[in-house]
Structures are given as structure tokens and as C-alpha cells.
């Protein structure tokens with residue numbers, strides 16, 4: 001399992017990924033990683049942490065020898081050039097980052113990121129051998145209007161539609177209903193499972209092997225008190241965790257629960 005993000009050799013497994021967002025300074029990041037490093041990771045569970053850009057290289061160094069992998073929270077679609085403030089995939093790769101979250105709803109809301117751009121970022125990540133963790137999910141209004149399946153279908157088609165089966169099999173998908181992120185509202189176990197099954201069905205257009213291989217994580221106020229139920233669903237392969245990933249005991253409990261699923 002060590003160092004293995006969605007390689008062909010990996011069996012289907014649970015992933016617990018922590019999205020730290022714009023939290024933790026240098027000393028706090030070091031302390032949190034030190035606390036995570038000593039957690040026991042059950043067989044079959046892959047743990048990923050996504051600190052902010054300034055701390056990625058230090059996180060990779062600090063986690064050397066552990067099975068925890070480091071992801072970035074965003075990347076630019078171009079390899080290099082005059083894009084002030086941006087960070088490219090080769091830059092991430094050069095410091096040992098293995099995966100990258102793309103299309104998070106906060107990137108969409110506050111930075112105007114569209115599925116078209118996200119598709120380019122995914123292509124860049126795959127080209128350089130990093131694992132994209134692609135976030136999709138409907139807003140509250142879209143859920144209330146009964147359009148959630150349609151919205152997620154369109155997101156996936158736009159962002160992932162150009163990938164061939166081999167490329168698609170290296171993607172991790174995170175279903176994150178926007179109304180559940182950081183709100184304390186969580187999708188019910190049934191709501192999560194039916195959307196995950198829908199996403200799996202869309203993936204099966206590329207063959208049953210691809211559909212089986214792509215992990216689909218749930219994200220949105222996933223915490224120790226609701227994770228067991230969410231993780232128990234057939235099509236839920238772990239979680240993308242925001243708030244609860246900032247606290248080592250809570251994140252550790254989520255890792256333990258993933259091991260029991």
C-alpha cells in the first residue's frame with residue numbers, strides 16, 4: 001500500500017483524505033503532521049493530507065517513511081510560464097506531492113473555476129503521474145430542485161469526458177454536495193450511496209473495470225459520528241475531510257472507521 005495512489009496494482013481500497021484548506025501555519029502544520037505520523041493506518045486504508053502550498057515540501061519530508069501521502073489543494077493547468085501566483089504540476093511533483101484536489105466547490109465559488117479548466121488540470125496531473133482528486137456536487141438549490149443527478153452528470157462529462165479508460169482509472173472522485181461542506185449538514189447515508197452509485201454507473205460507460213477501480217469519496221461534514229454509516233455504503237470508498245482533518249484524534253478516528261468499513 002505504501003506510496004501507492006491508484007496504481008494498477010492497488011486493489012479497491014478506502015481512502016481518507018484531509019483537505020486542510022487555508023488553515024494551519026508552519027508550526028501548526030508540523031505539529032499536526034507529527035501527530036498524524038504516529039497514527040496506525042489499517043491495512044487497505046490509504047491516508048492523504050493536503051496542507052497549503054507553503055508547507056507541502058516540508059510535509060513530504062516529515063512523512064518520509066510513513067504511508068501517508070501528500071496532496072496539493074489546487075494546481076495550474078500549464079507547466080510553466082507567466083502565471084503570477086500559480087503553482088504547476090511539475091513543481092508539485094518536484095517536491096514529492098503525489099495527488100491534487102481539483103474542482104473543489106470553494107475554488108468554483110471564490111475563484112471562478114469551471115469544469116472546463118478543471119478538465120485541463122486533470123489532464124496535466126495525469127500527464128505527470130499525479131492523482132487528481134476531482135470534486136463534484138450540487139448546490140442546495142439544485143438539490144431542492146431535484147436536479148442533483150443532472151448537475152453531477154454534467155460536471156463529470158465536462159471535466160472527465162475527454163479521458164480515455166486508462167486515464168480515467170487513475171482519477172479519484174469526491175462527491176461533495178455543496179450544501180454539506182462546512183455547514184454541519186451531511187448527506188444521509190442513502191443520499192450519498194445513491195449519488196455514488198449514479199457516478200459509478202456513469203463510469204461504467206468506460207467498462208466495468210474502470211467503474212470498479214475508481215474510488216468515489218464522500219465529502220461534506222464527514223465526522224467520526226457519521227462516518228461509519230457513510231463508509232459502510234457499497235459505493236463509498238472513503239472520505240474527503242475538511243474540518244475534522246484539522247484535529248489529529250478526529251482524523252485518526254476516521255482512519256480507524258475506514259479500516260472497519
Ligand code: PGA
Pocket residue numbers: 019176180181182183219220221222240241242243244
Ligand atoms: P468539511 O469539508 O468536512 O469541513 O465539510 C469538506 C471539504 O470541503 O472537502
